Amino acid sequence: MTSPNQIPILEARNVSKSFGKFKALQNVSTHFMPGTLTAIIGPNGAGKSTFFNVLSGAFPPTSGQILFNGKDITGMQQHEFARIGISKSFQITNVFKQLTVHENVRVAAQMETARYDFLRNAQSYSKPIEIADQLLRRVNLEHLRNKITGDLAHGQQRALEIAMALACDPSLLLLDEPTAGMSPEETLVMMDLIRTLASERTVILVEHKMKLIMNLCKRIIVLHHGEFLAEGSPDEIQNNAEVRRVYLGQG
Numbered sequence: 001m002t003s004p005n006q007i008p009i010l011e012a013r014n015v016s017k018s019f020g021k022f023k024a025l026q027n028v029s030t031h032f033m034p035g036t037l038t039a040i041i042g043p044n045g046a047g048k049s050t051f052f053n054v055l056s057g058a059f060p061p062t063s064g065q066i067l068f069n070g071k072d073i074t075g076m077q078q079h080e081f082a083r084i085g086i087s088k089s090f091q092i093t094n095v096f097k098q099l100t101v102h103e104n105v106r107v108a109a110q111m112e113t114a115r116y117d118f119l120r121n122a123q124s125y126s127k128p129i130e131i132a133d134q135l136l137r138r139v140n141l142e143h144l145r146n147k148i149t150g151d152l153a154h155g156q157q158r159a160l161e162i163a164m165a166l167a168c169d170p171s172l173l174l175l176d177e178p179t180a181g182m183s184p185e186e187t188l189v190m191m192d193l194i195r196t197l198a199s200e201r202t203v204i205l206v207e208h209k210m211k212l213i214m215n216l217c218k219r220i221i222v223l224h225h226g227e228f229l230a231e232g233s234p235d236e237i238q239n240n241a242e243v244r245r246v247y248l249g250q251g
C-alpha cells in the first residue's frame with residue numbers, strides 16, 4: 001500500500017534515447033511506487049526494451065533523468081545499480097550451463113557477499129552457500145539443486161536467472177519478458193513466482209502476453225512509437241480507445 005507522502009521508488013523524467021538519428025524513446029515521464037507490480041506494454045518497436053534498459057542501467061538515456069528513491073542515478077554504472085538495490089533478470093548474462101543449478105546461484109551470491117566481506121573468514125565462504133539455498137527455495141528450484149543447468153527445462157532456466165537476480169536482495173526487480181518461450185504450464189508457474197516476488201518488493205516487467213498482464217498487474221504503462229501513451233489499471237487500459245487503436249488494432 002502506498003501512503004500520500006511516499007516518494008516513488010523509481011521515476012523517469014523526460015527520458016529520451018536515440019540510436020544515431022533514430023529516437024527510440026521521446027520524453028517519457030512516469031514513476032513507480034514502492035511495492036507495486038507494473039507492466040510496460042506496447043506494440044513491436046514501441047520502445048519497451050529500450051525503456052527497460054534505461055531503467056535498469058544497461059545504458060544511460062540520451063537526455064532526461066532517472067531517480068531512485070528521489071536520488072538522481074542517471075548515468076550510474078550497471079554494477080552500481082545492483083549495489084543500490086536495482087536488479088534485472090539478466091543481471092548476470094552468463095548462466096554457466098555446465099555448472100549445477102546451486103553452483104550458478106552460489107556464484108551470483110558470492111559476487112554479492114564479496115562486495116561486503118573484506119575479511120575472508122569461514123563465515124564469508126559458507127554464506128553464499130546458504131544464500132544460494134534460500135534463493136533456490138524462493139524460486140522453487142531446490143529439488144533441482146544438483147542438476148546441471150544446461151539440462152533444465154526452459155521455464156526452470158528462467159526461474160534460475162531470477163534467483164540469480166535476487167542475490168543482491170534488490171528492492172526493485174526488473175523482468176524482461178519473464179515468460180518468453182514458455183509453455184502454458186511454465187507460464188502459470190512463473191506467474192505465481194512473480195506474484196510472490198511482487199509481495200516482497202517492487203517489480204517492473206516488460207511483457208507481450210496481454211492475458212498474463214491483465215491477470216497479474218494492477219498497473220500498466222503503454223508505450224507507442226517511443227512515447228508514453230497511457231497508464232492505468234487493466235480495465236482502464238482495455239477500455240482506453242487510443243490504446244485499443246494503436247495496440248489492439250481496434251476501435
Ligand SMILES: Nc1ncnc2c1ncn2[C@@H]1O[C@H](COP(=O)(O)OP(=O)(O)OP(=O)(O)O)[C@@H](O)[C@H]1O
Pocket residue numbers: 019022023024042043044045046047048049050051
Ligand atoms: N541498439 C539499437 N540501435 C538502433 N536502433 C535500435 C537499437 N535498439 C532498438 N532500436 C530501435 O528502437 C526501436 C524500439 O526498439 P525496442 O526494442 O525498444 O522496442 P520494443 O517495444 O521492445 O520492441 P519488441 O516488442 O519488438 O521487442 C525499434 O525501432 C528498434 O529497431
